[in-house]
Amino acid sequence: MIDYFDLEASLSQEERLLVDSARSFVEGEIDDMGDHWIEGTFPTEVIPKMGEMGFYAPNLEGYGLPGVSETSYGLLMRELEACDSGLRSMASVQGALVMYPIHAFGSDEQKEEWLPALGEGEAVGCFGLTEPEHGSNPSAMETHAEKEGDEYVLNGSKTWITNSPISDVAVVWARDRSEEDDPVRGFLVETDRDGVTTNKIDEKLSLRASITGEIALQNVEIPEENRLPGVSGMKGPLSCLTQARYGIAWGAVGAAQDCFETARQYATDREQFGKPIGGFQLQQRKLAEMATQITLAQLLAHRLAELKESGEMRPQHVSMAKRNNVRMARDQSRIAREMLGGNGITADYSPMRHMTNMETVYTYEGTHDIHTLILGEDLTGMQAYQ
Numbered sequence: 001m002i003d004y005f006d007l008e009a010s011l012s013q014e015e016r017l018l019v020d021s022a023r024s025f026v027e028g029e030i031d032d033m034g035d036h037w038i039e040g041t042f043p044t045e046v047i048p049k050m051g052e053m054g055f056y057a058p059n060l061e062g063y064g065l066p067g068v069s070e071t072s073y074g075l076l077m078r079e080l081e082a083c084d085s086g087l088r089s090m091a092s093v094q095g096a097l098v099m100y101p102i103h104a105f106g107s108d109e110q111k112e113e114w115l116p117a118l119g120e121g122e123a124v125g126c127f128g129l130t131e132p133e134h135g136s137n138p139s140a141m142e143t144h145a146e147k148e149g150d151e152y153v154l155n156g157s158k159t160w161i162t163n164s165p166i167s168d169v170a171v172v173w174a175r176d177r178s179e180e181d182d183p184v185r186g187f188l189v190e191t192d193r194d195g196v197t198t199n200k201i202d203e204k205l206s207l208r209a210s211i212t213g214e215i216a217l218q219n220v221e222i223p224e225e226n227r228l229p230g231v232s233g234m235k236g237p238l239s240c241l242t243q244a245r246y247g248i249a250w251g252a253v254g255a256a257q258d259c260f261e262t263a264r265q266y267a268t269d270r271e272q273f274g275k276p277i278g279g280f281q282l283q284q285r286k287l288a289e290m291a292t293q294i295t296l297a298q299l300l301a302h303r304l305a306e307l308k309e310s311g312e313m314r315p316q317h318v319s320m321a322k323r324n325n326v327r328m329a330r331d332q333s334r335i336a337r338e339m340l341g342g343n344g345i346t347a348d349y350s351p352m353r354h355m356t357n358m359e360t361v362y363t364y365e366g367t368h369d370i371h372t373l374i375l376g377e378d379l380t381g382m383q384a385y386q
């Protein structure tokens with residue numbers, strides 16, 4: 001894969017090993033992502049295998065988790081998304097959006113119950129924040145929890161929830177009406193409880209190789225021990241999103257790298273007017289621009305990892321990297337598709353699959369617009385959301 005500035009020369013042995021094992025896992029276990037994309041399915045048989053490989057939250061420590069470097073974690077997300085954004089989304093949601101909040105804000109009992117099972121891929125989790133009427137502004141959420149004795153009763157609905165139809169547990173963010181000012185709290189909701197339904201959203205034209213659904217909660221009773229005790233307010237869900245967005249900033253680079261390699265190979269093989277199309281200046285310009293944009297995004301991702309490792313990373317740094325790298329992958333996947341001519345619109349080649357996936361990645365985890373506003377506020381001190 002393209003590494004024009006030789007950034008990988010400075011990887012540690014652990015980091016290099018992780019890249020190699022993720023790459024050979026993808027090559028050995030997943031050869032039919034195009035078929036899954038067409039069918040709108042996810043290869044669920046790889047969920048426990050990804051657990052065995054240690055792909056879920058390996059940057060966390062304890063409960064069997066190895067605590068690898070942030071660069072290792074980023075490289076892993078990059079390798080998974082080079083295959084498909086659906087595969088990276090599986091690892092991102094399970095690791096950054098489900099295991100992270102349990103690890104950071106959960107009780108000892110919650111950690112013991114869920115972290116080993118989720119880490120091994122024996123259980124699947126999902127993250128319920130978005131609601132039908134509240135996407136970019138989740139703080140306006142209507143889902144709420146009322147305290148009744150030593151139980152909570154949850155009501156509300158979440159939508160666009162990755163993996164909800166195949167999840168064992170959902171981290172549901174809801175207003176806790178038993179406290180003053182109804183703060184947002186996280187609740188662990190087992191999906192087999194009475195009153196929980198998780199309908200699948202069909203006919204997506206993007207991120208097709210990923211299962212997406214709703215979570216409807218109708219008088220769902222859960223014990224009060226299922227509330228995450230360690231966080232209150234929007235910083236709960238937002239801190240999870242910072243973790244997941246970090247992985248996306250890396251993952252998008254993987255999708256773009258795969259597009260680049262596919263386009264470069266095609267330009268070498270495909271002949272028109274008696275020579276490979278890669279010999280024409282117009283095609284070389286496209287490859288030169290693609291390589292440059294990928295390299296800039298790689299530099300951003302590597303520096304972001306250093307900031308995260310040293311504890312200096314701010315959510316706004318993540319916003320800039322997610323915003324830039326996803327836009328880059330969205331633009332460059334289209335150029336790669338274009339270079340493949342008619343063949344580029346088939347599922348035999350990855351660029352158009354990546355290109356359509358990028359529409360979701362551009363929108364979820366904070367839309368491109370919302371990250372623009374986060375940066376605008378950071379740069380001016382004035383917020384322009386409303």
Ligand SMILES: Cc1cc2nc3c(=O)[nH]c(=O)nc-3n(C[C@H](O)[C@H](O)[C@H](O)COP(=O)(O)OP(=O)(O)OC[C@H]3O[C@@H](n4cnc5c(N)ncnc54)[C@H](O)[C@@H]3O)c2cc1C
Pocket residue numbers: 093126127128129130134135136137159160161162163206207212360363364365366367368369370373384385386
């Ligand atoms: C495939 C997929 C998987 C997802 N997985 C999950 C998941 O696992 N868990 C979860 O909780 N959510 C998930 N989401 C939801 C996702 O995070 C939301 O779609 C996203 O936050 C945008 O919300 P919305 O779709 O309601 O769009 P809206 O918020 O309605 O936005 C519509 C448009 O308005 C723009 N806009 C909104 N506010 C402003 C403003 N103040 N200024 C300027 N422009 C603005 C937006 O940028 C966008 O272009 C997923 C989404 C998809 C598509």
